[in-house]
Amino acid sequence: MKFTDKKMICFDLDGTLIDSVPDLALAVNEMLTALGRETFSEETIRFWVGNGAQMLVKRALLGKREVDEPVDEAFFANALEIFLSFYKKRLCTSTRPYPHVLETLQALKAKGYRLSIVTNKPVEFVGPILKGLGFESLIEYYLGGNSLERKKPDPLPLQHLCSELGITVGECVMVGDSKNDIQAANACNMHSIGVTYGYNYGEDISVYGPDVIVDDFAEILKFL
Numbered sequence: 001m002k003f004t005d006k007k008m009i010c011f012d013l014d015g016t017l018i019d020s021v022p023d024l025a026l027a028v029n030e031m032l033t034a035l036g037r038e039t040f041s042e043e044t045i046r047f048w049v050g051n052g053a054q055m056l057v058k059r060a061l062l063g064k065r066e067v068d069e070p071v072d073e074a075f076f077a078n079a080l081e082i083f084l085s086f087y088k089k090r091l092c093t094s095t096r097p098y099p100h101v102l103e104t105l106q107a108l109k110a111k112g113y114r115l116s117i118v119t120n121k122p123v124e125f126v127g128p129i130l131k132g133l134g135f136e137s138l139i140e141y142y143l144g145g146n147s148l149e150r151k152k153p154d155p156l157p158l159q160h161l162c163s164e165l166g167i168t169v170g171e172c173v174m175v176g177d178s179k180n181d182i183q184a185a186n187a188c189n190m191h192s193i194g195v196t197y198g199y200n201y202g203e204d205i206s207v208y209g210p211d212v213i214v215d216d217f218a219e220i221l222k223f224l
């Protein structure tokens with residue numbers, strides 16, 4: 001299949017364009033150490049990424065993915081601040097683009113697509129990461145998890161993106177690694193591409209019904 005009538009591609013960031021877990025895990029463990037808590041392996045923390053910094057910190061404080069018990073608000077607020085201050089210092093130390101990301105973005109841009117990002121990551125980190133990895137000039141517009149009142153899997157950021165850039169939802173395709181991306185796209189009738197190499201809490205992305213699934217980022221060129 002080939003998508004027709006698309007003008008813009010909206011990418012997820014963590015787990016789709018970049019493998020940011022090494023730096024996120026480092027900051028999570030620095031926070032836990034500062035709080036006198038036990039630390040976790042990168043592999044464990046990988047399953048906690050996807051719903052933004054607040055949820056990541058809550059999961060780390062509870063030591064599990066399900067946030068099914070109350071976390072003391074003041075303790076949580078302090079922990080979040082510690083995490084953000086550690087992460088801010090090392091946004092791109094070990095964070096790397098996945099294979100073929102840069103050249104594929106360049107190829108899509110050369111084909112005339114407008115390129116954007118909707119991530120659940122705090123928006124203040126997005127610009128420095130794009131700059132640090134050399135994507136800055138390729139991405140026209142981005143929204144973070146704290147840019148609007150609701151984040152993915154809510155469709156609001158995708159709808160907001162389209163209206164800001166003056167295109168219809170039908171003219172955009174979402175590319176993401178997690179169910180949050182696919183559910184957000186499905187909720188506003190946007191086509192979507194699921195990538196299999198990222199972080200989907202250990203779940204198979206096909207369960208969420210993306211229109212296309214790819215194992216390598218460069219494969220998306222076949223459909224656009």
Ligand SMILES: O=C(O)COP(=O)(O)O
Nearest residue numbers: 013014050051052119120
């Ligand atoms: O940082 C997160 O929790 C998720 O970020 P993403 O939406 O770019 O995958």
Ligand SMILES: [Mg+2]
Nearest residue numbers: 012014015177
């Ligand atoms: Mg992601």
